[in-house]
Amino acid sequence: MSLLEKLDAQIAKAGGLIVSCQPVPGSPLDKPDIVAAMALAAQQAGAVALRIEGIENLKATHARVSVPIIGILKRDLPDSPVRITPFLEDVDALAAAGASIIAFDGTERERPVPVAELLARIHQHQLLAMADCSSQEDGLKCHRMGAEIIGTTLSGYITAQTPQEPDFDLVKVLSDKGCHVIAEGRYNSPALAAEAMQNGAWAVTVGSAITRLEHVCQWFRDEIVKVAK
Numbered sequence: 001m002s003l004l005e006k007l008d009a010q011i012a013k014a015g016g017l018i019v020s021c022q023p024v025p026g027s028p029l030d031k032p033d034i035v036a037a038m039a040l041a042a043q044q045a046g047a048v049a050l051r052i053e054g055i056e057n058l059k060a061t062h063a064r065v066s067v068p069i070i071g072i073l074k075r076d077l078p079d080s081p082v083r084i085t086p087f088l089e090d091v092d093a094l095a096a097a098g099a100s101i102i103a104f105d106g107t108e109r110e111r112p113v114p115v116a117e118l119l120a121r122i123h124q125h126q127l128l129a130m131a132d133c134s135s136q137e138d139g140l141k142c143h144r145m146g147a148e149i150i151g152t153t154l155s156g157y158i159t160a161q162t163p164q165e166p167d168f169d170l171v172k173v174l175s176d177k178g179c180h181v182i183a184e185g186r187y188n189s190p191a192l193a194a195e196a197m198q199n200g201a202w203a204v205t206v207g208s209a210i211t212r213l214e215h216v217c218q219w220f221r222d223e224i225v226k227v228a229k
């Protein structure tokens with residue numbers, strides 16, 4: 001059975017919750033041990049996969065969990081807006097650290113390495129490729145090029161304004177076209193995550209609402225402050 005088939009079976013059995021464990025950079029929680037502990041807790045609570053950023057976090061998490069890990073490396077490049085796994089060496093390092101799935105920026109923006117080369121390198125390692133996309137165009141292009149999984153991760157993040165709601169339409173259109181879609185980005189409540197599944201998502205990744213304590217505190221504070229006398 002291929003990893004995609006195994007994940008399919010697991011999702012059918014346990015539901016399609018994937019937890020992204022990416023602390024706010026510089027947070028007291030931004031430590032490999034803590035990332036790994038959050039990941040293990042998420043696995044114990046039924047997550048079918050995890051999304052982990054950074055080599056040290058990935059190594060620490062891989063040592064503790066048994067579910068597949070979607071590995072990414074984020075970089076701030078001086079000459080490209082592409083941040084998620086931009087280089088072939090990043091793919092190699094993520095593969096060596098224990099990722100089963102490697103996610104990369106699949107948008108049609110100026111980039112140091114073409115999507116085709118990243119895909120080929122991920123497949124050389126015999127891992128699954130997840131393209132983090134922002135639109136129907138880049139999603140379908142990456143799907144045609146051979147990415148096994150298409151994420152809606154970057155919808156709302158390549159324009160000046162990020163909407164509050166997740167992009168259900170993108171989930172639906174890509175699923176209708178036959179992609180394995182991971183809905184990702186602003187699924188901040190169980191109801192929104194369920195709605196992603198109703199729109200055809202194969203799985204849904206939740207990050208901030210589960211693992212970014214500062215964001216969740218801020219959401220609560222904002223609401224309280226609005227009504228405070």
Ligand SMILES: CC(=O)N[C@H](C=O)[C@@H](O)[C@H](O)[C@H](O)COP(=O)(O)O
Binds near residue numbers: 022184187207208209
């Ligand atoms: C746009 C971008 O760089 N997204 C990142 C991708 O890895 C993460 O910062 C998000 O936390 C992740 O996608 C999960 O989304 P949310 O935290 O909204 O549940």
